[in-house]
Amino acid sequence: MPRHVYFCKMRWSDMDAYGHVNNVVYLTFLEEARVDMFAPYAQHLQDHSPDGGFARGVVIAKHEISYLRPLVFRAEPVRVETWVTRIGVSSYTLGYEVRDEDVVYASAASVLVPYDVQAARPRRLRDAERAVLEPYLESV
Amino acid sequence: MPRHVYFCKMRWSDMDAYGHVNNVVYLTFLEEARVDMFAPYAQHLQDHSPDGGFARGVVIAKHEISYLRPLVFRAEPVRVETWVTRIGVSSYTLGYEVRDEDVVYASAASVLVPYDVQAARPRRLRDAERAVLEPYLESV
Amino acid sequence: MPRHVYFCKMRWSDMDAYGHVNNVVYLTFLEEARVDMFAPYAQHLQDHSPDGGFARGVVIAKHEISYLRPLVFRAEPVRVETWVTRIGVSSYTLGYEVRDEDVVYASAASVLVPYDVQAARPRRLRDAERAVLEPYLESV
Amino acid sequence: MPRHVYFCKMRWSDMDAYGHVNNVVYLTFLEEARVDMFAPYAQHLQDHSPDGGFARGVVIAKHEISYLRPLVFRAEPVRVETWVTRIGVSSYTLGYEVRDEDVVYASAASVLVPYDVQAARPRRLRDAERAVLEPYLESV
Numbered sequence: 001m002p003r004h005v006y007f008c009k010m011r012w013s014d015m016d017a018y019g020h021v022n023n024v025v026y027l028t029f030l031e032e033a034r035v036d037m038f039a040p041y042a043q044h045l046q047d048h049s050p051d052g053g054f055a056r057g058v059v060i061a062k063h064e065i066s067y068l069r070p071l072v073f074r075a076e077p078v079r080v081e082t083w084v085t086r087i088g089v090s091s092y093t094l095g096y097e098v099r100d101e102d103v104v105y106a107s108a109a110s111v112l113v114p115y116d117v118q119a120a121r122p123r124r125l126r127d128a129e130r131a132v133l134e135p136y137l138e139s140v
Numbered sequence: 141m142p143r144h145v146y147f148c149k150m151r152w153s154d155m156d157a158y159g160h161v162n163n164v165v166y167l168t169f170l171e172e173a174r175v176d177m178f179a180p181y182a183q184h185l186q187d188h189s190p191d192g193g194f195a196r197g198v199v200i201a202k203h204e205i206s207y208l209r210p211l212v213f214r215a216e217p218v219r220v221e222t223w224v225t226r227i228g229v230s231s232y233t234l235g236y237e238v239r240d241e242d243v244v245y246a247s248a249a250s251v252l253v254p255y256d257v258q259a260a261r262p263r264r265l266r267d268a269e270r271a272v273l274e275p276y277l278e279s280v
Numbered sequence: 281m282p283r284h285v286y287f288c289k290m291r292w293s294d295m296d297a298y299g300h301v302n303n304v305v306y307l308t309f310l311e312e313a314r315v316d317m318f319a320p321y322a323q324h325l326q327d328h329s330p331d332g333g334f335a336r337g338v339v340i341a342k343h344e345i346s347y348l349r350p351l352v353f354r355a356e357p358v359r360v361e362t363w364v365t366r367i368g369v370s371s372y373t374l375g376y377e378v379r380d381e382d383v384v385y386a387s388a389a390s391v392l393v394p395y396d397v398q399a400a401r402p403r404r405l406r407d408a409e410r411a412v413l414e415p416y417l418e419s420v
Numbered sequence: 421m422p423r424h425v426y427f428c429k430m431r432w433s434d435m436d437a438y439g440h441v442n443n444v445v446y447l448t449f450l451e452e453a454r455v456d457m458f459a460p461y462a463q464h465l466q467d468h469s470p471d472g473g474f475a476r477g478v479v480i481a482k483h484e485i486s487y488l489r490p491l492v493f494r495a496e497p498v499r500v501e502t503w504v505t506r507i508g509v510s511s512y513t514l515g516y517e518v519r520d521e522d523v524v525y526a527s528a529a530s531v532l533v534p535y536d537v538q539a540a541r542p543r544r545l546r547d548a549e550r551a552v553l554e555p556y557l558e559s560v
Contacts, residue, residue, distance in 0.1 A: 009429045011448060011451075011452055012156070012157070012451060012452065012455045013156050013162050013164065013448055013451060015156060015157040016152070016153050016155060016156070016157070017152070017155040017156070017157065017159045017213070019157045022153050023307070023311075023340045023343070024153065024304060024305075024307040024308050024311060025304075027303070027304040027307060028304050028431060028433055031303075031304060031431075031432060031433060032431055032432065035432045036495065039495060059347070059350075060303045060347055061346065061347060062344070062345065062346045062347065063303070063343070063344070063345050064342070064343070064344045065342065065343050066341065066342045067339070067340055067341060067342065070339075073157070075456065075459060149289045151308060151311075151312055152311060152312065152315045153308055153311060163447070163451075163480045163483070164444060164445075164447040164448050164451060165444075167443070167444040167447060168291060168293055168444050171291075171292060171293060171443075171444060172291055172292065175292045176355065179355060199487070199490075200443045200487050201486065201487060202484070202485065202486045202487065203443070203483070203484070203485050204482070204483070204484045205482065205483050206481065206482045207479070207480055207481060207482065210479075215316065215319060292436070292437070293436050293442050293444065295436060295437040296432070296433050296435060296436070296437070297432070297435040297436070297437070297439045297493070299437045302433050304433065353437070
């Protein structure tokens with residue numbers, strides 16, 4: 001199954017006083033990868049979700065991230081691979097690696113929950129959303 | 141005339157790889173000082189501005205900032221003094237100093253423009269807004 | 281056993297386009313709490329750690345964070361409680377809650393690894409470091 | 421004279437609660453453009469500057485930025501054009517535009533001061549540094 005690949009540009013100011021990309025910023029890299037991953041489906045999802053679907057109605061329930069090697073600012077982007085590790089009734093889980101060809105800087109997972117913005121409560125995954133996630137499902 | 145005094149907490153990650161508070165972050169300190177300065181007037185302004193007044197309808201037209209000394213993270217907040225240097229028909233200017241008792245780290249100025257959010261265009265300052273600004277007016 | 285309590289000032293720009301504190305920024309709140317927690321021991325640790333001990337030589341191995349309720353910018357700081365959930369041979373784990381008196385916004389845990397900066401590799405916890413951690417140890 | 425062109429990737433979290441790129445973040449875009457502009461000369465400058473030259477020894481003395489139009493997050497990068505407007509004895513000034521082909525979002529200027537890191541004081545521009553700046557000099 002394919003992983004979504006996003007080449008994430010670091011910023012010089014992502015580094016902290018230790019001269020490494022600050023651990024918190026990695027989560028922003030994951031956010032950028034998610035935004036990039038679901039952007040092509042925005043129209044499709046909106047057609048099936050009058051409230052915007054994934055475009056607005058998803059909240060982060062949980063992040064887990066393991067830091068394996070320090071990352072230093074450079075001009076070349078770092079590769080963020082994203083895939084789906086679980087599709088539940090009312091949540092799904094993404095897996096990620098922040099990496100270069102031959103080295104993994106961090107591995108992570110996020111639990112995401114579709115959200116009914118109008119009703120202000122979690123909701124079930126819609127079929128159109130499952131259809132977007134399924135091609136990225138990878139048995140761990 | 142009184143200056144508004146805001147004690148701004150630095151964050152460790154405000155420092156960049158040079159071990160100083162990154163120059164960009166000072167502008168966030170100014171933003172925090174502005175938010176703190178106008179928060180007490182929010183209700184007053186809203187009563188006189190159905191669209192929220194300063195609470196929403198102000199955009200930054202210009203910033204100028206001079207860096208005088210480097211700032212290093214510490215537990216004690218840094219003092220941001222803010223005052224008004226000009227009240228125009230449809231804009232006003234704030235002056236700032238980021239400082240301790242005896243040292244100035246940066247001095248700055250911002251031009252702010254009241255904005256009609258509905259009509260999506262700049263608008264004139266309202267009397268209720270002038271009344272908030274005038275006590276802070278300082279001849280430079 | 282006591283928890284370390286840090287009152288963390290939010291910044292207006294911590295909010296993202298959804299009008300909530302961005303999920304990534306919570307990790308910065310945890311960082312601020314850690315910095316505040318260990319600052320008083322800096323001298324003690326330095327006396328027992330020629331390389332700076334916790335002051336420099338600790339890396340994040342892992343974060344886990346669960347988001348329970350959205351947080352909106354306000355003037356009053358949010359309370360970050362931090363304690364120790366595990367003291368290992370060459371790593372330790374912190375627990376956290378980002379909360380007000382009666383509501384928890386997020387709960388989190390971090391695995392931290394003491395690091396020998398000179399040798400560029402993980403090292404064992406020193407006795408002086410254990411002594412700092414032990415009062416905060418809480419059976420989960 | 422040529423301007424340096426940098427295509428700057430926005431991040432979703434660059435937007436603030438108003439749904440626009442926060443005014444402070446533009447300064448980070450300028451920082452990214454500067455880093456990109458001088459990176460190719462790093463080796464050349466280092467050969468002529470035992471202390472690292474521009475690579476480390478430059479501090480920001482002043483920023484001026486005028487905001488002309490709001491910027492909303494999108495996948496396509498925004499163009500940052502950078503050029504030199506003044507080369508002095510011990511400082512120089514950069515001009516910038518943050519823009520698309522047909523619209524300017526912000527125009528800005530920065531005064532930069534070469535810095536003797538060892539002696540901890542400003543220093544004169546070296547010939548090797550002037551040689552890097554001159555091709556970008558533009559009469560305003």
